[in-house]
Amino acid sequence: MKTWARTAPTPEQRLAERDNPADGPVLLHMQWRDLLFLHWRVDPGLVQATLPDGLTVDCFDGAAWLGIVPFHMKGVRPRGCPAVPGLSAFLELNLRTYAVDRAGRPGVWFYTLETNDRVAVFMARTFFHLAYRFARLESRCDEEGTFHYTCRSRRAAAWLPEQAFSWRPAGKVSTPLPGSLAFFLLERYRLFTSPDRRGRLHTGQVRHSPYPVQEAEAGRYSTRLFSLHGFAEPEGPPDAVHASTGVDVAAHSLQGLGTG
Secondary structure, eight states, rough: OOOOOOOOOHHHHHHHHHHOOOOOOOEEEEEEEEEEEEEEEHHHHHTTTSSSSTTEEEEEEEBEEEEEEEEEEEEEEEEOOOOOTTTTTTEEEEEEEEEEEETEEEEEEEOOOOOOHHHHHHHHHHHHHEEEEEEEEEEEEOOOOEEEEEEEEETTEEEEEEEEEEEEEEEEEOOTTSSSSHHHOOOOOOOOOOOOOTTEEEEEEOOOOOOOEEEEEEEOOOOOHHHHHHOOOSSSOOSEEEEEEEEEEEEEEETTTOOO
C-alpha cells in the first residue's frame, strides 16, 4: 500500500488558495447551483492507494473523506462569450476526495463526474482531462422546497439501476469558518486532473466566494458510486451533510503539476 505525508496544509496555506492571485488566466465562467454535499470518513490508506504519483491524501481529524455531490451546472461559457441555451446548463453527480500536491497545495480529486450533457463530456475529457461520463440525470424541486435528483450511470455499455437523492436545506445559512470541517470539505479552490495521454497530471484553480452553507436533511441517497470505483459502500449514514444554493465560479487555465 502506498504511504503518504501526514502533514496537512496549514490554515494559511488553505486560505492562500482563495486569496492569492491565480496561476493563469480565466478560461471559463460558470455557476454551481443547488448543491448537496454528502461525505463519509474513510481510511486514508485506502484513498492513497487510488491516487496517482504526485498527490497525497488530504486528511481532517485523522481521516480521508469521500464525497458524493449532486448539483446543477449553469451559465457555463468561455471568457468573453455569452452562455448558449441548450449547451451551458446541465446536471452533474460526482464522486470526489481531497488531495495535496508536492507544493503543498490542497485540491479536489475526482473519481467520476456523471453528467447528462454529451458536449460537456467531450470538452472536459479532451481539453481538461477530467473523468466525465455521460449519464441520465433528472432533477426537480417540489413545492415544499425538497430537491429530488436521480442518476442512471452507464458502465460497459449497460445502464445501471437508478441512483436517487432527496434533500431539504435546513438551519441557518453561514459561510464555513477556516479550520472547520465544512471549510475543509467545501472551500476548495483547486482541482487536479486525471493523467493525460502522456501520463502527466495538471492542476487548475477555481475561484469563487465562500459557499453559503446550510445543514441538510437527506431523505434518500445512493452510495453506488463508491463500489463503482473500488471502495466498499458505507454501511452507515453520511458523517457530514451540507447544502448550498451555490456560487459563481471562474475556472483558470491548467498548469502542469510542479510548475506552479
